[in-house]
Amino acid sequence: MPWQLLDYHCNMKHCKVWEVICFILKKEGVGVGRLWSRDFVTICLSHFFIFLTFYMLAVTLPQFVLDELHGSREGIGLVITFFVITAVISRPLTGKWLNEISKRKILVITLIISTICSLSYTWIDNYSTLLVLRVIHGFAFGMVTTSSSIIVLDIIPEHRKGEGVGYFSLFMSLAMVIGPFIGLWITTQINYSVMFIAVAVFSLLSLLCGVITRFPSHVNATSMVFVKGFRRYFEPLAMPISIVGFLLAFSYGALSTFISVYAKTLGLESIASYFFVVLALMILLTRPFTGRLFDRKGEHILAYSGMLLFIFGMVWLSQAYSASVFLIAAGIIGLGYGAVFPTFMTIAVKASPSHRRGVAMSTFLVFFDSGYGIGSYLLGFLAAMTSYHMMYLIGGLIMLFTLIIYYFFHHRRQKIELNREAEVTTLLEKSN
Secondary structure (H helix, E strand, C coil), rough: HHHHHHHHHHCCCCHHHHHHHHHHHHHHEECCCCCHHHHHHHHHHHHHHHHHHHHHHHHHHHHHHHCCCCCCCCCCCHHHHHHHHHHHHHHHHHHHHHHHHHHHHHHHHHHHHHHHHHHHHCCCCHHHHHHHHHHHHHHHHHHHHHHHHHHHHHHHHHHHHHHHHHHHHHHHHHHHHHHHHHHHHHHCCCHHHHHHHHHHHHHHHHHHHHCCCCCCCCCCCHHCCCCCCCHEEEEEEHHHHHHHHHHHHHHHHHHHHHHHHHHHHHHHCCHHHHHHHHHHHHHHHHHHHHHHHHHHHHCHHHHHHHHHHHHHHHHHCEEEEEEEHHHHHHHHHHHHHHHHHHHHHHHHHHHCHHHHHHHHHHHHHHHHHHHHHHHHHHHHHHHHHCHHHHHHHHHHHHHHHHHHHHHHHHHHHHHHHHHHHHHHHHHHHHHC
16 A cells, blocks of 8 residues: 555544554554655565575575585585675675765666576576576675665664664564575475575565665765775774674574574474574564664663573573473574664664765674674584584673673773763863
8 A cells, every 4th residue: 555545544434443553553653754664665675585585595505505416515615605705795895885876776786686696596507606606696695785774774764763773674684584494494395496486586576675665865965075995895983883793693603504403403303493483573572672772772771681681592592402492592582682683783873974874884794794604614613523502502602702892892982982072061161
């Protein structure tokens, strides 16, 4: 239904159910110029579908290499590694280009390239060709996701940045848990060909949503200021929280990569996919509250409570020996991750000048992707030397270290800056 018809339909006298729905939608800010505008929804859906394709492929390609391409176990890791490396390389370049070239052109062109890559998986018949495709797809994926993450900042109203970024990241978080479930279900119940067709369809939907998104007409004049050297690609003010995000992704990499293998060692392989379902439900449950809490109470209450829940959930998971403990751990981790991830992303954006938000977002995502890739590899190596129980316990301890880093890199620095500003204000008042 077109958004402009909302008020007309809300005046219907004889539709009590519709009146209740309209009341809820209006309270949430649905309508032109508000948070839940048509363009906010379409860019969020485009972001969701592109991440859905990534996670569907991430959990199924390694087994595809073994089953269909007869590759070696030593080589399957390169399928993910090549993709992540090229995505990481493309992110800072995209942040720079978005300040110099039309955002719409970059988004649409890279969505087209990504869609072509998704369609190409159905014709892959050897390992070398797959690696070449993963390099191209990874570069396009990095540009698409960085572009949409930056464009949404122009669409979200300024006074609802925390809430808007929270809902936007919800779509990525849901793709992170729904994608593996769909990918594994299709490959186990049907075959790889159908799974690749599904990936292509979701990629086409991402392209469609991106094309119909209307872009804000205003252009910030300061965005074209020429910047030399390191700052052309990275935003220094976003670096502290990006380092914290790196450590969060480092721990999370163990979940999406090894949870199915861990479940099998516990004799719980039949419920492994439900781990992601519970994780998604808990993330979904927290999102309506976290954004508003950020805007009203600040980031620290969400950051500390979320990190503590994530730590407790990882430790609980490391001691799992039954289905109930396994799924309860998923719920606790979901609550923690649902609070922490959008909080860190919003901090990176709000810590930077408005004309540098694109570079700030790409900076955060570069660190997050790097943490995800490195964490998956190193924690997997740790699990091979010890056990998956020990791997998840170490993952929880890393998050404890993350909490400490957050305090010194962000919270403490923020307090020092606020005290300095208060002292300057006091001196100015006295001088007047």
